[in-house]
Amino acid sequence: MEKQYDIDTITSHILKAGVLTSLLFIITGIALLFINGQGDHYTLSQIANFNSTFDSKFIPLVGIIPGILALDGVYYITMGLWILIFTPITVVFTALYSFVSNRNPSYVVMSIIVLFNLFFAMIVVPRLLI
Amino acid sequence: MSAVLFILAKFLLIMAAGVIAGILGSLTGLGGATVLVPLLSLFFSVPIIYATGASLISTIATSAGSASAYTKKKIANVKIGIGLEMATTAGAIVGSLTAVYVYAHNFSWTIYVIFGVVLLTSLIPTIHRGKYEEPPHRQADWWTKVFQLQGSYYDEKLKKNVSYTGVRWWLAELIMFFAGIISGLLGIGSGALKVLGMDWAMNLPMKVTTTTSNFMIGITAATGSTIYWYEGYIQIFIAAATAIGVLIGSYLGAKILVRITNKDIRWLFFAILSFLGIEMLLKGLYLGKYIVYGPTTEIYISSVSAVLMIVGLYLHQKRGDIIGKTV
Numbered sequence: 419m420e421k422q423y424d425i426d427t428i429t430s431h432i433l434k435a436g437v438l439t440s441l442l443f444i445i446t447g448i449a450l451l452f453i454n455g456q457g458d459h460y461t462l463s464q465i466a467n468f469n470s471t472f473d474s475k476f477i478p479l480v481g482i483i484p485g486i487l488a489l490d491g492v493y494y495i496t497m498g499l500w501i502l503i504f505t506p507i508t509v510v511f512t513a514l515y516s517f518v519s520n521r522n523p524s525y526v527v528m529s530i531i532v533l534f535n536l537f538f539a540m541i542v543v544p545r546l547l548i
Numbered sequence: 549m550s551a552v553l554f555i556l557a558k559f560l561l562i563m564a565a566g567v568i569a570g571i572l573g574s575l576t577g578l579g580g581a582t583v584l585v586p587l588l589s590l591f592f593s594v595p596i597i598y599a600t601g602a603s604l605i606s607t608i609a610t611s612a613g614s615a616s617a618y619t620k621k622k623i624a625n626v627k628i629g630i631g632l633e634m635a636t637t638a639g640a641i642v643g644s645l646t647a648v649y650v651y652a653h654n655f656s657w658t659i660y661v662i663f664g665v666v667l668l669t670s671l672i673p674t675i676h677r678g679k680y681e682e683p684p685h686r687q688a689d690w691w692t693k694v695f696q697l698q699g700s701y702y703d704e705k706l707k708k709n710v711s712y713t714g715v716r717w718w719l720a721e722l723i724m725f726f727a728g729i730i731s732g733l734l735g736i737g738s739g740a741l742k743v744l745g746m747d748w749a750m751n752l753p754m755k756v757t758t759t760t761s762n763f764m765i766g767i768t769a770a771t772g773s774t775i776y777w778y779e780g781y782i783q784i785f786i787a788a789a790t791a792i793g794v795l796i797g798s799y800l801g802a803k804i805l806v807r808i809t810n811k812d813i814r815w816l817f818f819a820i821l822s823f824l825g826i827e828m829l830l831k832g833l834y835l836g837k838y839i840v841y842g843p844t845t846e847i848y849i850s851s852v853s854a855v856l857m858i859v860g861l862y863l864h865q866k867r868g869d870i871i872g873k874t875v
Contacts, residue, residue, distance in 0.1 A: 426619045429626065433616035433766075437609060441795070444788045448559065451785075452552060466555045466785050468594050474601070475780025495784045499605055502791065503773050505612050506766035513630050524695065528631050532767065535637035539771045543641065544778035547648065 425516040429509050436505030440498045447494030457492035458485065465492070507536055562786055563793035565592060566606060570797015573610075575805055576817050577674050577758070579765070580794040581607045581736040582667060586824035589660070590831065594786060596659055597651055600735025601781035604769050606794035607737045611766030613795055614802070615759070623701045624759035628714060628752070629767075631695055632745065635721040636768040639728020644775035647733050651781075660832025663734050667825035668857075670740030671818060675861055683712070686751045691717035701756060712753050719749040732772040735781075737765035815862055823854035 451457050457465060458477065464470050477496050485493025514529035565587045566580070573580035581603035588599040618624045650658060692698065697714030714720075723745035730738040742761035746752045752760075776782055808814070827850045833839045834846065 426622050426626065430616045430620035433612040433619070437612045437616070437795070440609070441792065444791060447784075448788055452556065455552070462555055463551060466558055468598060468783065468786065472783070473598070473780040474777045474782035474784065477784070492784065495788050499777075499782070499784065499787060499791070502605060502608050502612070503770045503777075506608060506770045509763075510630065510633070510767060513626055522696075525627060525630065528634055532630060532633045532637055535634070535641060536767070536771055536774075539637070539641050539644070540774040543645070543775050547779065 425512060428512055432508050432512065433505060436501060436508065440501040440505065443494050443498030443501060447491040447496075447498060450489055450491030450494055452491075454489070454491060457490050460492070507533075510536070559785070559789050562588070562592065562594075562789035566790040566793020566795075567797035567800070569603075569606075569790075570610065570794040570799070571801040571804065572797075572817055572820065573794070574798045574801030575808075575814065576671075576821055577739070578667075578670060578821065579607065579737045579739045580610050580798055582670070583821065583824065584790060584794060585663060585735060586667070586828050588786070588790075590824070590827055596656055597781050598783040598786050600647070600659070601776045601783065602735075602787040602790040603794075604731075604735040604773050604776055605782060605787045606790045607731075607735075607769040608766045608773065609791045609795045610798045611737065611762055611764075611769065614798065615763035615766065618759035619763060621701075623755050624763045625699050625752075625756055626760075626763070628697060628699070628746070628750075628756075629760045629764045631717070632720055632724045632742075633764055633767050635724035636728035636731070636742070636764060637771045639725040639730075640732040640768050640771040641728075641775070643729035643732020643734075644772045644779075645732075646729070647735075647781075648775070648779055650733075651779075657832045657834075657836035659734065660828050660835060662832075664825045664827070664829025664832060666730055666734060666736075666738075667828065668822060670738075671822055671825070672861070673744055674740055675818060675865065683747070683751045683753055686713060686715050688713050689715045691715065697750070699756070701753075703755065710753055710755075712751075712756060714746075714750040714752055716749050716751070720745040723749055728768055728771075731765075731768045732775070735772070735776070737769060739765055815858060818861070819854055819858040822857050823850050826850040826853050826857075 451462055455462050460472050464472055482493050482497050486497060510529055510532050517525040517529055569584035569587055570580040572583045584603040584606060585599045588594040589596045692713055692715055695717050700709050700711035703710045723741060727738045727741035730741060739761050742764060743757050746757040746760060747754060830846050830850060
């Protein structure tokens with residue numbers, strides 16, 4: 419039971435930390451966009467235009483690290499959004515860890531299936547669609 | 549300079565829409581995204597594709613934000629949540645791929661129609677929810693033992709430990725698969741369906757149901773979000789504004805909810821939501837060229853039907869309460 423408590427507390431901390439870090443990146447990114455007046459070679463008004471073609475398809479994820487180093491607002495926001503996407507995924511990992519340490523084989527299998535689905539959506543599906 | 553101020557105003561306006569969506573979403577229990585998509589697409593002329601993308605992202609933010617409080621109090625059942633996530637994540641993949649197909653073939657009017665129908669139908673179970681804290685006792689079944697569906701939590705209001713027994717796991721999995729499809733297709737958390745799966749099918753107490761659903765929504769939305777990202781459905785300017793807005797809104801909503809003493813005021817929010825639902829339905833039918841009339845007539849029809857629907861449900865609920873009291 420004590421173990422369970424630890425996992426719940428850790429989960430709660432991960433969720434909170436994930437949301438806060440992501441918000442920090444998003445807010446910094448927005449500030450940088452307004453300060454620089456542009457991001458990723460697009461002007462601020464292009465980025466803010468709903469009917470322009472500037473959407474997530476045109477933001478390569480490999481550009482995140484160089485973009486962040488170059489203080490590019492677009493990549494700060496991208497980083498923030500991806501931290502947000504990964505936050506619930508890390509929770510599944512901690513749950514998997516707790517099931518392994520509590521020797522609960524059926525739930526180990528179930529968490530692996532959930533993780534499989536998540537990574538299938540992330541890695542396999544985009545390649546199928548191209 | 550004025551152009552920059554204009555863009556800043558635009559950002560703050562979308563953020564405000566997020567705040568409103570977050571407040572309404574948590575006051576009605578339907579979640580911010582369900583309100584955000586109609587707000588953005590009907591009043592901010594955001595293309596539906598970006599509206600759903602932004603709300604899927606915001607769904608993760610609110611789910612993680614509120615779940616962090618619930619898991620700490622040990623009300624949410626992480627085990628049951630993970631087990632059911634097998635179905636929701638699979639459903640989310642199917643749903644997002646359906647969305648990809650729909651948008652690629654210019655059927656986006658169907659998204660409006662399905663959204664309207666889902667919003668209106670999820671209002672009914674949401675309204676009837678929460679009459680009792682503890683579900684009627686049910687005999688444990690085969691699934692209960694195999695999947696360890698028993699648990700307990702400390703109820704602060706009742707001041708005692710409430711233990712529960714989950715049953716009919718297979719049925720919940722089936723409902724969760726559909727919840728996942730809806731989430732991936734419409735960019736919402738589909739909490740109403742998740743609650744239905746755990747409350748009605750598995751016979752779990754309402755507190756466990758809502759908190760577990762809250763924690764699950766984030767995982768489901770993360771699945772859909774990755775597909776949305778690669779397909780270009782996420783416009784970062786909008787998504788950034790709504791993620792911040794909805795998070796603030798749902799935080800405020802939770803604070804307001806505790807202070808509302810008159811339960812009848814919630815009906816006003818339900819009326820707003822049913823108005824949005826009918827508007828989405830009509831807009832979809834209009835875009836699909838099934839109906840032809842001006843926007844003024846459309847708003848008129850939506851308002852009247854929303855009021856009728858909510859008054860009808862209100863009277864039905866009141867009558868149910870009276871019958872419940874006399875029995």
